[in-house]
Amino acid sequence: MAKKLFIKTHGCQMNVYDSARMADVLAPLGYAKTETPDDADMVIINTCHIREKAAEKVFSELGHWRIRKHAAQARGADVTIAVAGCVAQAEGKELINRAPFVDLVIGSQAYHQLPELLARAERARVKGTGGRGILATDFPPDSKFDHLPDEISAAPGPVGYLAVQEGCDKFCTFCVVPYTRGAEYSRPAEAILREADRLVATGVQEIALLGQNVNAWHGEGPDGKSWSLGRLLRVLNDRFAKTHPHLRWRYTTSHPREMGDDLIAAHGDVAGLMPFLHLPIQAGSDAVLKAMNRGHRAGDYLRVVEKLRAARPDIALSGDFITGFPGETDADFEATLRVVREARFAAGYSFKYSNRPGTPGSLLGKQVPDAVSSERLQALQALLQELSGDFNRACEGRELDVLFQKPGRQNGQLIGYSQYMQAIYVTDAALKIGDRLPVTIAGGYANSLAGEIVRREAA
Ligand code: 5AD
Ligand code: SF4
Numbered sequence: 001m002a003k004k005l006f007i008k009t010h011g012c013q014m015n016v017y018d019s020a021r022m023a024d025v026l027a028p029l030g031y032a033k034t035e036t037p038d039d040a041d042m043v044i045i046n047t048c049h050i051r052e053k054a055a056e057k058v059f060s061e062l063g064h065w066r067i068r069k070h071a072a073q074a075r076g077a078d079v080t081i082a083v084a085g086c087v088a089q090a091e092g093k094e095l096i097n098r099a100p101f102v103d104l105v106i107g108s109q110a111y112h113q114l115p116e117l118l119a120r121a122e123r124a125r126v127k128g129t130g131g132r133g134i135l136a137t138d139f140p141p142d143s144k145f146d147h148l149p150d151e152i153s154a155a156p157g158p159v160g161y162l163a164v165q166e167g168c169d170k171f172c173t174f175c176v177v178p179y180t181r182g183a184e185y186s187r188p189a190e191a192i193l194r195e196a197d198r199l200v201a202t203g204v205q206e207i208a209l210l211g212q213n214v215n216a217w218h219g220e221g222p223d224g225k226s227w228s229l230g231r232l233l234r235v236l237n238d239r240f241a242k243t244h245p246h247l248r249w250r251y252t253t254s255h256p257r258e259m260g261d262d263l264i265a266a267h268g269d270v271a272g273l274m275p276f277l278h279l280p281i282q283a284g285s286d287a288v289l290k291a292m293n294r295g296h297r298a299g300d301y302l303r304v305v306e307k308l309r310a311a312r313p314d315i316a317l318s319g320d321f322i323t324g325f326p327g328e329t330d331a332d333f334e335a336t337l338r339v340v341r342e343a344r345f346a347a348g349y350s351f352k353y354s355n356r357p358g359t360p361g362s363l364l365g366k367q368v369p370d371a372v373s374s375e376r377l378q379a380l381q382a383l384l385q386e387l388s389g390d391f392n393r394a395c396e397g398r399e400l401d402v403l404f405q406k407p408g409r410q411n412g413q414l415i416g417y418s419q420y421m422q423a424i425y426v427t428d429a430a431l432k433i434g435d436r437l438p439v440t441i442a443g444g445y446a447n448s449l450a451g452e453i454v455r456r457e458a459a
Contacts, residue, residue: 006040011048027153047087107137160204165211230262268311280320284339285332316346324373392444
């Protein structure tokens, strides 16, 4: 009988990708994914470590699983508990010590080893030598991508994720990613093309290329030449242009330093590349950007934005921002507000600085009082809401290209995403998840838009 696998995914889209690949690794062992935790034989908690209290949240979530595991054991059954992702990578030993009922702790570069690790956990259990979970958080010498199965065990739905790049060598002083994900690595072009073929065969209508520094991707193409991400996008778009002319392409997350001219030009000439880009800037003051070790100034960022708009005038931009980085003054924060206005972000994600142990930022003095960080965060969020409201209102009356992806809260309502990555709500009895249609925008608000289906031809 198939064993049931429940995966709880926290954090970024790379974790969503990793969760899908872990399911692929376990499928040949007879594990089938379940959406209900109640009857799971195995649970994987795929964790995120980006901001504060991450580990504490994992411990509290594990508390529920400990109760379930003990209840299963009382019935003579068992639940295998695995912790994966960035908290596993960063706090593996602590997890093993503090939560002895956890069977496996698997780092972000080790999950292709799940079958061997599970067998080891099983042997420990049979021998009764258990009590301590297995820790697998080394960065192995060869890439996990070389060992992941080709088969995709479950169709991802309308949008497929494809990891093309992983890791980070930028070492922004606030960020744990270089430590949890390791050095920058680009997958070979050939492997990416084959994975894209398999994703398209599942029926996806949009593919998002993923990487912590996705636009740093570079590799040797099958033609023996060195390819940039711009080139890869062109090749991917052309590869499916005849068979699947309506595929939508995106890539995330990008670093301003890696926005090369070739990639910028792709926004003007790759038909399926959506006119949206998530390009974090983090702060608008050059002094803060320097202290963050971003490797770019505010002006460099604005020049990239200008070039992007020259290549694709309607491109919508979103960014990430941090308020209250150590040493940030009122004047520095004002500079962030100015840059946000100047770049005219269509959306933004802003966070209060969170001191992460082990990062260089955690050793800086001049911590900004929490109340000041909070106040700045509120002001920034108000501005970002104003700008996203402006952008969304300007879409009223327009017809947007919407791919419907999930149910809304109301009966008969679905949520889809436009080419600009806006969330569009439509209530229409004939609509199904996976439909892609032109939608007429009836109302644009700060965080969403209301749409109506006026005509049913494909977009
Ligand atoms: N504190 C606050 N925000 C952070 N981010 C990353 N590290 C931290 C931190 N220590 C934010 C950045 C990044 C996003 C994914 O999370 O804005 O772009
Ligand atoms: Fe973190 Fe900076 Fe690397 Fe992005 S570029 S993952 S913020 S260190």
